[in-house]
Amino acid sequence: MVEIIGHKKVKKQLEKTIETNSIGHAYLFVGKNGIGKKLLAKEFAKSVMCENSKNLDYCDNCDSCFTFESGSDFKIIYPTKNVIKVDEIRDFCSELFLLPTKSKRKVFIIDDAECMNEQAQNALLKVLEEPPLYATIILITANKEKLLNTIKSRVIEIQFDFLTDDEIKKILSMQGVEWTEDTIKYASGSAKKALDFIQDDIFDISKDLAELLIKRNFLLVNRKFEEIKADKKLKSNISAILEKVMQIFFINLKNDISFDYKLIEKTEEAIQKIKRNANVDLALDSLMIEVCKF
Numbered sequence: 001m002v003e004i005i006g007h008k009k010v011k012k013q014l015e016k017t018i019e020t021n022s023i024g025h026a027y028l029f030v031g032k033n034g035i036g037k038k039l040l041a042k043e044f045a046k047s048v049m050c051e052n053s054k055n056l057d058y059c060d061n062c063d064s065c066f067t068f069e070s071g072s073d074f075k076i077i078y079p080t081k082n083v084i085k086v087d088e089i090r091d092f093c094s095e096l097f098l099l100p101t102k103s104k105r106k107v108f109i110i111d112d113a114e115c116m117n118e119q120a121q122n123a124l125l126k127v128l129e130e131p132p133l134y135a136t137i138i139l140i141t142a143n144k145e146k147l148l149n150t151i152k153s154r155v156i157e158i159q160f161d162f163l164t165d166d167e168i169k170k171i172l173s174m175q176g177v178e179w180t181e182d183t184i185k186y187a188s189g190s191a192k193k194a195l196d197f198i199q200d201d202i203f204d205i206s207k208d209l210a211e212l213l214i215k216r217n218f219l220l221v222n223r224k225f226e227e228i229k230a231d232k233k234l235k236s237n238i239s240a241i242l243e244k245v246m247q248i249f250f251i252n253l254k255n256d257i258s259f260d261y262k263l264i265e266k267t268e269e270a271i272q273k274i275k276r277n278a279n280v281d282l283a284l285d286s287l288m289i290e291v292c293k294f
């Protein structure tokens with residue numbers, strides 16, 4: 001099983017339903033975005049579908065486990081442009097009524113379920129009223145107020161708590177992402193929010209930096225480097241920033257034959273120095289000197 005950080009209470013609750021063979025036909029996973037609801041829904045689905053599983057775990061060695069994501073017994077639907085239309089729900093329901101092919105159960109998930117419009121929710125209601133015996137439907141939402149009461153009265157609601165700061169730190173570290181206390185504060189209980197926060201900043205500054213380097217605007221390049229040196233979060237993610245700069249260089253290299261390859265060489269040298277634990281300020285200063293030379 002994939003390691004899921006946090007949500008002890010929910011995991012215990014789901015585990016019990018598998019152990020006692022009392023798996024429900026419809027669940028509503030409720031909680032803030034980016035805390036692991038979908039991940040846990042998938043793990044739960046795989047466990048209830050596995051031929052050998054007796055708890056919230058699976059064998060990874062049976063027909064059902066082998067075909068889990070590619071087979072027809074498991075499905076996730078997502079909104080397109082924030083809407084899940086009635087036709088999609090009708091297709092979803094007709095597929096659900098076909099007997100499982102490889103697994104003992106069929107598990108269908110609707111992510112961001114609040115994006116179903118009223119018609120779509122009414123179409124789903126029909127299947128929630130009389131679901132096939134082998135079926136489990138999991139609705140995932142951060143906004144349950146937008147779901148019809150008639151839907152909410154037919155599902156088992158599972159409430160997910162915010163992640164603690166320590167849990168978010170653990171998730172980020174597991175993904176090799178550097179964080180600062182500011183990131184954790186901003187995340188307010190959501191690992192996805194923390195990741196977006198780090199990655200958005202990295203993307204913006206990398207794009208600016210690459211453009212300035214390509215234009216040889218050394219005054220502004222220097223200013224950006226100083227900005228990075230002074231910002232703890234950016235500085236701790238300097239390797240990721242320079243890697244992104246390199247990606248932008250390679251795109252330019254493909255489209256522009258006059259692109260100076262030395263920019264790539266020198267940036268790569270700086271990345272290697274930083275990876276070998278060189279002082280970041282010195283590595284950036286030396287990159288600045290090198291690129292001014294040509």
Ligand SMILES: [Zn+2]
Binds near residue numbers: 050061064
């Ligand atoms: Zn299995």
